[in-house]
Amino acid sequence: MEGCRVAVVGATGAVGKVFLRIAEERKFPYTALRLCATERSWGKRLLVNGQEHIVEPATPELFSQVDIAFISASGKASREYGPIAVQQGALVIDDSSTFRMDPNVPLVVPEVNADDLDGHQGIISIPNCSTTPLVMVLKPLNHLNPVRRVVVDTYQSVSGKGSKAVAELLDQTRLLHEGRTVAANDLPQRIAYNLFPHIDNFEDTGYTKEEMKMVGETRKILHLPDLPLSATCVRVPVLVGHSEAVHVEFERPMAVATVREVLSESIGIRVVDNPASALYPMPIEAEGIDDVLVGRIRKDLSHPNGIALWLSSDNLRKGAALNAIQIAEDVLKRGLLLRQRKAQSWRR
Amino acid sequence: MEGCRVAVVGATGAVGKVFLRIAEERKFPYTALRLCATERSWGKRLLVNGQEHIVEPATPELFSQVDIAFISASGKASREYGPIAVQQGALVIDDSSTFRMDPNVPLVVPEVNADDLDGHQGIISIPNCSTTPLVMVLKPLNHLNPVRRVVVDTYQSVSGKGSKAVAELLDQTRLLHEGRTVAANDLPQRIAYNLFPHIDNFEDTGYTKEEMKMVGETRKILHLPDLPLSATCVRVPVLVGHSEAVHVEFERPMAVATVREVLSESIGIRVVDNPASALYPMPIEAEGIDDVLVGRIRKDLSHPNGIALWLSSDNLRKGAALNAIQIAEDVLKRGLLLRQRKAQSWRR
Numbered sequence: 001m002e003g004c005r006v007a008v009v010g011a012t013g014a015v016g017k018v019f020l021r022i023a024e025e026r027k028f029p030y031t032a033l034r035l036c037a038t039e040r041s042w043g044k045r046l047l048v049n050g051q052e053h054i055v056e057p058a059t060p061e062l063f064s065q066v067d068i069a070f071i072s073a074s075g076k077a078s079r080e081y082g083p084i085a086v087q088q089g090a091l092v093i094d095d096s097s098t099f100r101m102d103p104n105v106p107l108v109v110p111e112v113n114a115d116d117l118d119g120h121q122g123i124i125s126i127p128n129c130s131t132t133p134l135v136m137v138l139k140p141l142n143h144l145n146p147v148r149r150v151v152v153d154t155y156q157s158v159s160g161k162g163s164k165a166v167a168e169l170l171d172q173t174r175l176l177h178e179g180r181t182v183a184a185n186d187l188p189q190r191i192a193y194n195l196f197p198h199i200d201n202f203e204d205t206g207y208t209k210e211e212m213k214m215v216g217e218t219r220k221i222l223h224l225p226d227l228p229l230s231a232t233c234v235r236v237p238v239l240v241g242h243s244e245a246v247h248v249e250f251e252r253p254m255a256v257a258t259v260r261e262v263l264s265e266s267i268g269i270r271v272v273d274n275p276a277s278a279l280y281p282m283p284i285e286a287e288g289i290d291d292v293l294v295g296r297i298r299k300d301l302s303h304p305n306g307i308a309l310w311l312s313s314d315n316l317r318k319g320a321a322l323n324a325i326q327i328a329e330d331v332l333k334r335g336l337l338l339r340q341r342k343a344q345s346w347r348r
Numbered sequence: 349m350e351g352c353r354v355a356v357v358g359a360t361g362a363v364g365k366v367f368l369r370i371a372e373e374r375k376f377p378y379t380a381l382r383l384c385a386t387e388r389s390w391g392k393r394l395l396v397n398g399q400e401h402i403v404e405p406a407t408p409e410l411f412s413q414v415d416i417a418f419i420s421a422s423g424k425a426s427r428e429y430g431p432i433a434v435q436q437g438a439l440v441i442d443d444s445s446t447f448r449m450d451p452n453v454p455l456v457v458p459e460v461n462a463d464d465l466d467g468h469q470g471i472i473s474i475p476n477c478s479t480t481p482l483v484m485v486l487k488p489l490n491h492l493n494p495v496r497r498v499v500v501d502t503y504q505s506v507s508g509k510g511s512k513a514v515a516e517l518l519d520q521t522r523l524l525h526e527g528r529t530v531a532a533n534d535l536p537q538r539i540a541y542n543l544f545p546h547i548d549n550f551e552d553t554g555y556t557k558e559e560m561k562m563v564g565e566t567r568k569i570l571h572l573p574d575l576p577l578s579a580t581c582v583r584v585p586v587l588v589g590h591s592e593a594v595h596v597e598f599e600r601p602m603a604v605a606t607v608r609e610v611l612s613e614s615i616g617i618r619v620v621d622n623p624a625s626a627l628y629p630m631p632i633e634a635e636g637i638d639d640v641l642v643g644r645i646r647k648d649l650s651h652p653n654g655i656a657l658w659l660s661s662d663n664l665r666k667g668a669a670l671n672a673i674q675i676a677e678d679v680l681k682r683g684l685l686l687r688q689r690k691a692q693s694w695r696r
Contacts, residue, residue: 202623206646228650275550298554302576
């Protein structure tokens with residue numbers, strides 16, 4: 001794999017930190033690494049692969065000196081820096097929802113739709129951390145027996161909101177144990193010993209944007225533009241790891257053994273499904289590993305062609321940083337860096 | 349309302365304590381109150397309505413001296429003491445799953461199927477704490493537009509398992525904050541900053557007994573013996589309050605406004621559904637109140653006749669103790685005490 005120069009925008013954030021750790025683990029072949037963050041982190045030193053890197057501002061000049069810019073900061077940061085980076089010749093791999101539904105932007109989970117990378121025009125989006133594990137499960141099953149409808153309810157950890165939310169859960173919990181009162185700050189409600197069905201903003205339909213991301217992104221990634229899907233997205237007092245209760249209806253009846261076999265053979269999925277030994281996915285087991293854990297695979301008793309299952313996945317790894325690095329690896333393998341292609345302008 | 353003599357078996361447990369508090373709140377007209385628990389609590393003194401009561405063993409003699417025996421201890425305690433209490437002439441209101449599916453035992457949520465009380469033969473069961481709020485929502489909607497299928501995923505607090513599980517969550521959390529390791533004891537897995545789809549034992553189908561309780565009990569209470577229902581029951585690190593993501597399919601399309609109106613007019617339900625103001629049910633809002641909180645009412649985008657909603661309910665109150673006391677109140681109103689009826693023997 002050829003080397004390339006990389007910038008990480010949001011390097012001090014929850015996902016950024018994991019990105020750097022995974023780049024080390026996977027020996028991602030960067031020849032230069034630039035770390036960017038907001039002003040209060042400028043000058044901070046971070047160790048990556050034993051080398052010290054100084055956090056600096058994201059500037060057009062900096063983007064002109066890298067081949068890949070990974071952006072995981074905020075929607076605002078992506079809107080601002082994404083187009084600039086592309087203009088400067090960098091390929092952008094973006095973690096925000098900003099570009100995901102743009103028809104010119106591939107939205108990619110490499111195990112599912114890596115071929116969509118070929119059509120990129122400078123920006124590649126990674127899906128929302130609750131969408132990624134879902135499409136990884138649906139894809140191989142849909143190949144065998146078309147998926148007709150999906151109902152999914154999520155159990156999403158605070159790290160999906162970022163480092164501040166993680167600190168908030170820990171702080172609130174400590175304060176409650178000291179008998180003190182707590183106030184919500186970064187999250188919309190108290191999260192310690194509580195949970196709430198409110199992730200991202202509400203739309204007029206009564207759905208949250210987070211829930212609609214799961215609908216739109218799943219359809220786009222699976223190339224099933226009309227797939228009926230309904231989601232309830234819930235924030236839970238867990239630090240890392242998103243879990244999902246999934247109910248899938250297929251075109252034809254689907255045997256539990258078949259689902260288990262197909263998922264066991266799928267790259268990026270580990271079936272953990274031995275209830276007799278109390279083995280099933282849990283967020284604390286998913287934390288820190290690459291695979292999406294799938295278990296509780298059973299007939300959906302309420303539908304003749306239904307399967308119910310349960311999954312847990314590290315929202316910072318496969319849900320974000322790992323998926324981004326896998327995309328970068330595929331981009332290098334396929335020779336898809338922007339500088340290797342005809343000059344194109346990114347118009348928004 | 350005439351008075352009656354009451355025994356509480358499991359008086360020192362999570363539900364028993366709440367039962368005594370609610371008896372005070374509602375001025376339940378007992379003329380005598382006997383508190384029973386396991387041996388290690390014998391001799392303990394509890395204040396109820398300003399009167400001291402000594403915890404004592406549950407004996408046939410004691411049951412012969414009361415009109416109503418409320419049992420909330422364990423399945424074993426219910427199997428042992430239920431039939432003895434009835435033999436001794438006491439009406440049993442039982443919180444365990446032991447008798448719920450017995451065709452001779454009314455399984456009652458007073459707002460839903462109080463008339464089923466009339467046929468009792470000495471034992472009345474209250475539903476599982478995750479079933480009760482669900483049937484309260486389904487009943488008035490089904491009356492208007494027949495329910496054809498229900499998919500429900502739960503977020504159940506540790507108090508549903510009992511006082512030990514509450515202590516375990518608090519202890520584990522404290523230990524983790526001190527940087528120490530934790531071990532599961534009363535619950536099957538670590539619960540602090542974690543969650544797992546494992547409540548009660550697993551059956552061969554891959555479902556847990558808890559999930560199958562929701563299926564069987566909902567069908568029995570609603571008198572819909574074939575209602576297709578699928579549940580995933582999940583334990584979450586919340587102290588009190590069970591929440592549920594519910595997806596209902598009706599015979600015909602159902603307007604959101606209609607659902608909201610019907611539920612707003614239903615006794616025991618409070619609609620909390622103003623997403624623009626971040627108002628929706630949460631366990632910490634449901635804790636300590638009688639009403640089931642319902643919100644996030646919206647079209648299920650994946651089904652033409654579907655409605656999705658979200659509820660939170662105090663599993664110790666409406667999910668257990670309050671429902672039991674409401675049954676006792678109805679029993680008194682209807683003159684259904686066992687001693688007022690022809691002598692019957694309870695045969696198992």
